Amino acid sequence: MTSPQGPGAEVVLDGLSRHYGSVHALDGLHLTIEPGEMVALLGPSGCGKTTALRILAGLERADEGRVLVSGQDISDVPANKRDMGMVFQAYSLFPHMTVLENVGFGLRMRGVGQRERRARGLEVLQLVGLGDQRDRYAHQLSGGQQQRVALARALAVEPSVLLLDEPLSALDAKVRTQLREEIRRVQMEVGRTTVFVTHDQEEALAIADRVGVMSNGRLEQIAPPEELYARPRTRFVAEFVGLTNRLDAAVDGSTARVLDCTVPLLDGSVASGPGLALVRPEALEVRPESDGNAAVASRSFLGSVSHVTCDLDGGPEVTAQTSSALAAELAPGTRVRVSVAPSPVLVVPAG
Amino acid sequence: MKPSYTWRVTRVALLLLFGAFFLVPLLAMLDFSTRDLGGGRSGEAWLDLVRDPDLSAAIITSLLLALLTVGGMLVLLVPTMIWVRLRVPRATRLVEFLCLLPLTIPALVIVVGMRNVYSWVNYLVSDSVLTLTFVYVVLVLPYSYRAIDAALSGIDAVTLSEAARSLGAGWFTVIGRIVVPNIWSGVLSAAFVSVALVLGEFTIASLTNYENLQVVIALLGKSEARTSVAASAAALLFASVLLMALSYVGRGRRARKENLT
């Protein structure tokens, strides 16, 4: 058994590959997670994020590559000796045990006595705010409560690494937001190294220290949420994370011309010539102008801000984010001028 | 977590043992019924199935009983179940309880208690063997109920009927042209399982001195052992084909659903 140094351990995934038949679920994944850090693995279904997590947990084996925790290679350590706490998508509580028995299960497997199990179990249940539900069964709890118990159960064994496999995907939108805050709070409190797998970009950006975007079994980019959003390094990342408009651009040196505006370039853009600029809605400005370059097609009110969709003359449809006060003046059909704010953009090869 | 070699061998060995246990009696029937007195093979016993007048009559009787029972079951059960779902949901538990009751009240108990009822049936309707239909409908109820209930649960009958009603359909149209076509596979399963049960029914017929297929086969067993074995093998074969077809109907339904999601 690997013994953690301090609450959080460093985790290294070193060149993991896994294929099922001809499908490459993982294709040489490299990832280093700092002690105590929370990393979200984000990607569409089938991108390999869950496979990576399950290999880390020991529930699946990699065809190639190693898993290192605190510098030790644990590739050959069986799942039940790995000292990792995992929270599954849903319905993973043992239905014939009470909440407290569920939480104490891992300690029981480690030969911890009844009294200590109970004390430790109550402690983690308090941590997730469910101390008063200890004698209930899973079917008597809401989905959100079940997942909190699952979190408490994973934490009860004081694992060196905490693994979360889309723990919120089966919940309602409102509970989902609440619980992700809760998970973040608990994670900060216990300071465990945590890997969080999700396909929901909003969730990943809201919760993690760093977000790794995966596609086709590879890591496209890993960066803190703000950087990932503002400075996507590939087209896939730009389009998967947040809404993105695609506009024709001409690259010249370190700038590009987009909609007759000059904008700086991000690393990874094409060196010169024509391309497609990937522009966020909030980087587009819209103002009424009778001889503008577009007409308002529709608008949707989102609270303090609104999204305004415009048809560019002879070009594509774009979505811009404006204050709702401004959007009120932009009835469908209004002639407008759409321009680009001078924040850096990624320009990718056209087509 | 790959299965170990020992486990794979044990697994195959166990499956073979199970296979032998279930197959040998069936093969024995086949062997027994094709034996010749001299020690060779003969199809005489199987030919008797169509030659023996008692047996042929019993086969026809049982087929007629099966047909009538399916008819009676459909008329009694299908409109009632649909109606309960659409209009009287508070009767759901009652109808379910009554339909599943024959599982708790065995056929043997019904036959003991039904003398009075049947003396009236014989007096008012007829004393033909076909009057067994009345009690057979009760007998097949639990199995038919489950098949139809599964199909009904698979569709949103209430919404469908509300949609049809708002488009101007009457209740008969709703049941006959909207709901029934959507639970067709369940109705078919119910019919199949009913036929299989009626063809195998022995308890009630023999204890009320009526001659259906199984009763005649049992009688034959005393005089023409090989013919009776051939006849029971044939009946089993027929019922198997029906029940296998049933499992395919059920699977087709599931497969269709999976393709949609």
Place this chain on the structure above:
Amino acid sequence: MSRRTALSPSLALLPFLVYLTIFLLVPTVTVVVGAFQEDGSFSTANIEALFSEAALRTLWNSVVLSATTAVIGAVLGALLAYLVVTAPPTSLLRRVVVSVSGVLAQFGGVTLAFAFIAMLGFSGVVTELLRSAVGVDIFGSGWLFGLPGLILVYTYFQIPLMVIVFLPALEGLRPQWREAAVNLGATTWQYWTRVAVPLLRPAFLGASLLLFANAFAAYATAAALVSQGNPIVPLLIRAALTSEVLLGRQNLAFALAFQMIVVVAVVMTAYALLVRRTSRWLR
């Protein structure tokens, strides 16, 4: 008006209710009432006759037969179901076992009796094979036509019934439970003893009870196999129905049928309770 709309939909259920009253409830009530009557007036004589030595011995035989075949059927059926459930859902093995079990579980009665007579009877296929090949006479003194034979023959439909009833419970075991247990440090053995077995226990017990009731009420197989003596309750009912006076009681058939209702009802109620518990767990 509101009264009419409340009442008239229920009226459509009348044919169904009347039919079941006549052909299910009236016979049942007849049995219950008849059990407490003799010559048209109230009497406990028939119930008392159930406690005569002969009747108790028959009941005991029935219980032994039902319990033995329920236990054998449950254990072997659960084993077979496990072999099936560990095969991929689309595999041929699984499809074949499930459909064949569906057929064989319904396959009681005359046919089954004859199959075993053709196999193990005096001139049965296996009997003659062993007689000529090894010189062993497994027919013996005709055990096939007594209680031991009934146990063997009943097992033939009890195992498939167990497969059908128990398979959904086994399929309800979520892979997450195993993974969660392993993740929390459980060995395979600990997973089975602490998670899987406790989870399946109610379903297993429930299915065993169903098997018990199934064997207890089965008539046709025994009737076709056993022509001498009345070793079990269903055959005693046959004797009571066909011969006018048995154990000196005219209404004994009612009392015996009443006894059967009580036994089966108790067992099935316990079954229903256990199933409700599992269905809450294994959704």
